[in-house]
Each structure stands twice: as structure tokens, then as C-alpha cells.
Amino acid sequence: MKLSLFATLSATAAAAFSASITPASVTPEHVKTVDAAMYKAIANGTLSLADIPSVARRDDLQKRDAGNVYMCTAANWQQYCVYITDAGPGECVNLADDLNNQVSSIGPDPNQDCYLYDDFNCNVLSQRLAPVRAPGYADLSQSIWLGGEGGGIVFNDLMSSYQCFY
Numbered sequence: 001m002k003l004s005l006f007a008t009l010s011a012t013a014a015a016a017f018s019a020s021i022t023p024a025s026v027t028p029e030h031v032k033t034v035d036a037a038m039y040k041a042i043a044n045g046t047l048s049l050a051d052i053p054s055v056a057r058r059d060d061l062q063k064r065d066a067g068n069v070y071m072c073t074a075a076n077w078q079q080y081c082v083y084i085t086d087a088g089p090g091e092c093v094n095l096a097d098d099l100n101n102q103v104s105s106i107g108p109d110p111n112q113d114c115y116l117y118d119d120f121n122c123n124v125l126s127q128r129l130a131p132v133r134a135p136g137y138a139d140l141s142q143s144i145w146l147g148g149e150g151g152g153i154v155f156n157d158l159m160s161s162y163q164c165f166y
């Protein structure tokens with residue numbers, strides 16, 4: 001949660017924004033791959049980031065499907081990226097120190113609706129961005145209009161947890 005960066009809502013300025021770059025098309029400098037169970041243990045302090053095995057790149061992975069989400073700390077899939085895999089349907093994943101309040105691009109794999117939350121534990125009372133679907137958003141600093149509540153949402157550097165339904 002980062003109150004100072006709460007989304008600026010503007011119905012009139014809201015512009016539809018869709019990612020034109022697919023996450024797999026760029027190989028950022030640092031990509032980590034970790035399954036959701038291990039990542040959650042890192043987020044709650046049971047394990048450390050150093051425990052993530054160094055599986056190199058996202059392209060080398062298993063078939064892309066629901067339960068997997070790719071996210072990076074800079075727009076356009078740059079800087080530091082983590083591919084968190086194998087979360088169950090609706091399973092809430094808290095972000096650890098490496099991503100919390102830093103995610104600027106997000107790419108869920110196909111066949112799922114992801115809900116991003118400003119608070120930990122997928123607190124439905126916190127600000128959220130949903131539903132986010134593949135290919136996701138290359139730049140969360142852009143106002144995103146999802147057609148539902150109110151105007152566009154700017155969700156850059158806000159996410160603390162997420163869950164995907166499939």
C-alpha cells in the first residue's frame with residue numbers, strides 16, 4: 001500500500017490503454033522464475049529471495065497458462081522481472097520486498113482474470129485493478145480504463161498482492 005500514490009481518477013481523461021508489447025518479446029536484464037508457493041514463503045519471511053533457483057528465462061518455461069503472472073519493476077517489461085507460476089484459482093499472492101509497491105508492467109498468462117490490490121492479502125476494501133487479462137499492461141503509469149467503476153486507474157508502483165481466477 002502506498003497512499004501517496006493513490007490513483008488519480010479522471011473520467012474524462014481516461015484513455016483506453018492496451019499493451020502492444022507482449023511480455024515474452026523482451027528479455028529484461030534480470031528475470032526470476034518462482035512458483036507461487038515459494039514466492040509466498042519469501043513474502044512472509046520463511047524463505048529469502050536468495051532461495052529462488054536461477055532458472056534463466058521465461059521462454060524456457062512450461063506452457064504458459066492460468067496461474068502464471070509476469071511482472072516487472074519498470075514499464076515495458078524492463079529492469080527487474082519475476083515470473084510467478086502455479087498459483088491456484090483465486091489463490092492470493094502477497095508481494096515480497098523485491099516487487100511490493102514497485103510493479104510497473106504486468107502480464108498474466110492467458111485464460112485467467114487477475115485482480116491486483118493495493119493492500120496485502122487481497123484486501124477487497126483496498127484499491128484494485130481488475131480484471132487484468134493477457135497480455136496485460138506494459139505501463140501501469142498510464143491511465144487504464146476497464147469499463148467498470150468510475151474512470152481510469154493509474155496503478156503504477158501500487159500493487160501489494162494479487163489473485164487470479166480461472
Ligand SMILES: *[C@@H]1O[C@H](CO)[C@@H](O)[C@H](O)[C@H]1NC(C)=O
Binds near residue numbers: 037041044045046
Ligand atoms: C509462509 O508461506 C508459506 C507458503 O504459503 C506457508 O506454507 C507458511 O505456512 C507461511 N508461514 C507463515 C509463518 O506464515
